[in-house]
Amino acid sequence: MANEGAGYLGTEGRPGGISSWIFSTDHKRIGILYLVSILSFFVVGVSLGFLMRLELISHGPTIMEASTYNSVFTLHGVVMLFLFIIPAAPSIFGNFFLPIMIGANDVSFPRLNLLSWWFYMAGAALALATLALGPADTGWTFYAPYSLRTGTYVSLAVFAVFVLGLSSILTGINFVTTVHRLRAPGMGFWRLPLFVWAVYATAWIQIVATPILGVNLLLVIAERVFGIGVFDPAKGGDPILYQHLFWIYSHPAVYIMIIPGMGIISEIIPVFARKVIFGYRAIAYSSLGIAGVGSLVWGHHMFVSGSSYTAGVIFSFFTFLVAIPSAIKVFNWVGTLYKGSIVLGTPFLFALAFIFLFSIGGLTGLILGALSINVHLHDTYFVVSHFHYIKFGGAGFAFFAGLHYWLPKMTGRMYNTKVANWSCLVLFIGFNLLFFPMLILGIEGMPRRYFDYLPQYSTLQIVSIVGSWVLVTGLIMMFVNLIRGAFRGPRAPFNPWGSATLEWQIPSPPQRENFEKIPEVTKGPYDFRGLR
Amino acid sequence: MRWAVTGLGHGTDNAFLVIAGVCLILFLLIIGLMSYFVFRYRRSKGVEPEDIHGNALLETAWTILPVLIVLYMFYYGWLGYDARRKVPEGALTIKANGQMWAWSFEYENGKPSDRLVVPEGRPVKVTLNSRDLIHSLYVPAFRVKQDAVPGLERTVWFTADETGEYDLFCTEYCGTGHSQMISKAIVMKESEFTAWLAGTAEAKAAPAPAAPAGAELFKSKGCAVCHTVDGKPLVGPTLKGIFGKKVRVSTAGKEREVTIDEDYIRRSELEPATDVVVGFPPIMPPQKGVLKEEEIKALIEYIKGLK
Structure with missing residues (x-):
């Protein structure tokens, strides 16, 4: 960053260089480490997705063979989920801002925090090593028995995900402890910013659900190496058991991805409406509600794999129930706008795009949750579109909103807001052009993970491919603008948006020690009296 | 839609x-x-904001x-x-089998087919099984989908009300040929269907049926999905000119050299995991109990002739 000598970014009184970053236990520096590494992997994931789309532009092999295509979509999934969207909001913004927001000088276990980043990098290195050796071609779900038979480097890829899971658990433990132990005087639970609530709820899912994935992945490795026969039907194992164990983690993981994003939106909306958030407690409780009920819906991934009729009915029921806390959040955000004094800043525009896209994602989820419809739409493009609306349109856009909201604080410099607003628009158009046609393709029966398709699906495929070009254009615009801003932008004031939370009451960028004296908190996080 | x-x-x-x-x-x-x-x-x-x-x-x-x-x-x-739970009584039963990467169907009278042919207006019960991985039988026009899980029989039923040809897909990802695991569901008038069903039933009763040509079996049994006859390796080795050749195979973890003869081809069809050609994954589904004796012979003759 350009602010050498300023705040935590400065080198005064300590050696500079790369080791002052990769061995730093300062939560802010670790946040920046995550920022740089996670965004690099995001670029890898986007490139893979872009190539996948491009391959489908004509019938038969265009730029790659079927087996390559299968590896590309597998790696796209692994990179985007485990290296980007799961760690993005909690590890970058959670690390950087959670301690400051609660009035603490660091997390509870700073060295464990650094270790989490190292585990993350080790997992990432293993995952990308498979790229050179022979990438797995199983899909990110590693379904047995295919993952037990295929000749590619599945064990290595699975082990990579295991190590990433370890990193995720450690981060979760750190955040839960920090929120419980290090709140400043006066910072009761009901004065926590909603982003902190969201990261707190997420951390619990990370701690509780991730070990199950870990066990499952180790079983896959044991099965491949020693042939123990837990999942392989040829040896008397049960491949359906694999699916249960996998989704017991991986469905809650969807909430690990989206809840922190909802937290970001809950920060941004009141700041730009210039008024207190509507229904603070309902939003906080709904984060816990999603975390709780969300752990009981995994079976909706398996309606047609042959679970019992009763199981299908129960899982469908819970799936509909988990929509309620999400809906409550959306209503509260819209309600907050009522009688506000709305400033159309860039973070707010991204937040509006989030509400639009996340609503489509959530509502198509209701369509998928209905049993008889699910039979038709399961494993088609409809599902692909639905989860991209949630994970990219939802979690991804919330993350972009967070970048535009917090980067001035992290770097001490401001980006060009005009370019930022345009990039938001281009991203929004590109996203819908890319993913909306997939909803229709799915309804018409186009199965997912297909290297090739029947002629009746051509038109919509082409529209979607053009959409991917627009989307990538928007991403380039946004990142070039943000990177330029971070290094060369004009100095940002300490509180450019007029926010009331603690991170905006200290200099931009923050000092090495967040607070010279731990503050005494006397008001809520969205109390803008005196700031308007 | x-x-x-x-x-x-x-x-x-x-x-x-x-x-x-x-x-x-x-x-x-x-x-x-x-x-x-x-x-x-x-x-x-x-306007002044109002804190609510x-x-x-x-x-x-x-x-x-x-x-x-x-x-x-x-x-x-x-x-x-x-409604999907209760199979109506008197439904026509069809056995469906998935394997990498083709569907095969078998009717009550033993007639095999690579397409799902059903009569119009009569309930049909499909019992699903798989020889290797999980596949999923999907006919979008029927709104029917069910996974085929190896070793666990699954059932699905429907009554088709309109004659015609409909797409039939595999929707559970199953490797390189997943997107080619496509067939057709054909709905026929009852009379047409009866005639179609009787087709092979008669041929079966006829004395000493002529074994189908090897080339035809090679396609209909799904061999061509992994093996070419033009010298280009796919998922499995090409079969062009392999008869009489020496290849390195892995037998129970140890590498050895074998000459490809009739016995070797027979073994590779029935129990492909016994000797796996080095450099290829051990993923071919065993055909024991699937291929009939005369079909094995026809395939061996066909492979011998691939020069």
């Missing part, structure tokens, strides 16, 4: 219309209100109402699902 051609499918389509309709209304409501507020309360109008912390009545209402709405959706989705 094309309407379903099965009774079960109509249930699915109705549920879809109702649920998607309600979703659309909710979506327009949310986005409409959001846009209106952003426009009405914009900063440039110079919440409203117990409103918040209770927008919790309870959505609960009722989603319960209604749940009920509608369940209706169409419940």
Whole structure:
């Protein structure tokens, strides 16, 4: 960053260089480490997705063979989920801002925090090593028995995900402890910013659900190496058991991805409406509600794999129930706008795009949750579109909103807001052009993970491919603008948006020690009296 | 969207219309209100914001109402699902088998087919199985989908109401040839179907049936998905000119050299995992109990002739 000598970014009184970053236990520096590494992997994931789309532009092999295509979509999934969207909001913004927001000088276990980043990098290195050796071609779900038979480097890829899971658990433990132990005087639970609530709820899912994935992945490795026969039907194992164990983690993981994003939106909306958030407690409780009920819906991934009729009915029921806390959040955000004094800043525009896209994602989820419809739409493009609306349109856009909201604080410099607003628009158009046609393709029966398709699906495929070009254009615009801003932008004031939370009451960028004296908190996080 | 051609499918389509309709209304409501507020309360109008912390009545209402709405959706989705549970009596039973990467069907009289041929207006019960991985039988026009899990028999039923040819897919990812694991579901008039079904039944009764040509079996049994005859290796080795050649194989973890002869080909068809050619994955499904003796012979003759 350009602010050498300023705040935590400065080198005064300590050696500079790369080791002052990769061995730093300062939560802010670790946040920046995550920022740089996670965004690099995001670029890898986007490139893979872009190539996948491009391959489908004509019938038969265009730029790659079927087996390559299968590896590309597998790696796209692994990179985007485990290296980007799961760690993005909690590890970058959670690390950087959670301690400051609660009035603490660091997390509870700073060295464990650094270790989490190292585990993350080790997992990432293993995952990308498979790229050179022979990438797995199983899909990110590693379904047995295919993952037990295929000749590619599945064990290595699975082990990579295991190590990433370890990193995720450690981060979760750190955040839960920090929120419980290090709140400043006066910072009761009901004065926590909603982003902190969201990261707190997420951390619990990370701690509780991730070990199950870990066990499952180790079983896959044991099965491949020693042939123990837990999942392989040829040896008397049960491949359906694999699916249960996998989704017991991986469905809650969807909430690990989206809840922190909802937290970001809950920060941004009141700041730009210039008024207190509507229904603070309902939003906080709904984060816990999603975390709780969300752990009981995994079976909706398996309606047609042959679970019992009763199981299908129960899982469908819970799936509909988990929509309620999400809906409550959306209503509260819209309600907050009522009688506000709305400033159309860039973070707010991204937040509006989030509400639009996340609503489509959530509502198509209701369509998928209905049993008889699910039979038709399961494993088609409809599902692909639905989860991209949630994970990219939802979690991804919330993350972009967070970048535009917090980067001035992290770097001490401001980006060009005009370019930022345009990039938001281009991203929004590109996203819908890319993913909306997939909803229709799915309804018409186009199965997912297909290297090739029947002629009746051509038109919509082409529209979607053009959409991917627009989307990538928007991403380039946004990142070039943000990177330029971070290094060369004009100095940002300490509180450019007029926010009331603690991170905006200290200099931009923050000092090495967040607070010279731990503050005494006397008001809520969205109390803008005196700031308007 | 094309309407379903099965009774079960109509249930699915109705549920879809109702649920998607309600979703659309909710979506327009949310986005409409959001846009209106952003426009009405914009900063440039110079209005003073009003801090509203919440409203117990409103918040209770927008919790309870959505609960009722989603319960209604749940009920509608369940209706169409419940119907799928009870197979009507007297349904025609067809055995379906998935393997990498082809479907095969077998009728009550033993007639095999690589397409799912069914009579119009009569309930059909398909019992699904798989020889290797999990596959999933999907006929979009029927709104029918069911995974085929190796070692666990699954059942699915439907009554097709309209004659015609419909796409049939595999929707559970199963490797390189997944997107080629496509066939057709063909709905025929009852009389036509009876004639079609009797077709091979008669041939079977005829004395000493001529074994189908090896080339035909090579395609219909799905061999061609992994093995070429033009010298280019695919997932499995090419079969061009292999007869009489020496290859390195892995037998129980140890490498050795074998000469490809009739015995080797027979073994590779029935128990392919015994000797796996080095450099290829051990993924071929065993054909023991699948290929008949005369079919094995025909295939061996065919492979011998591939120069």
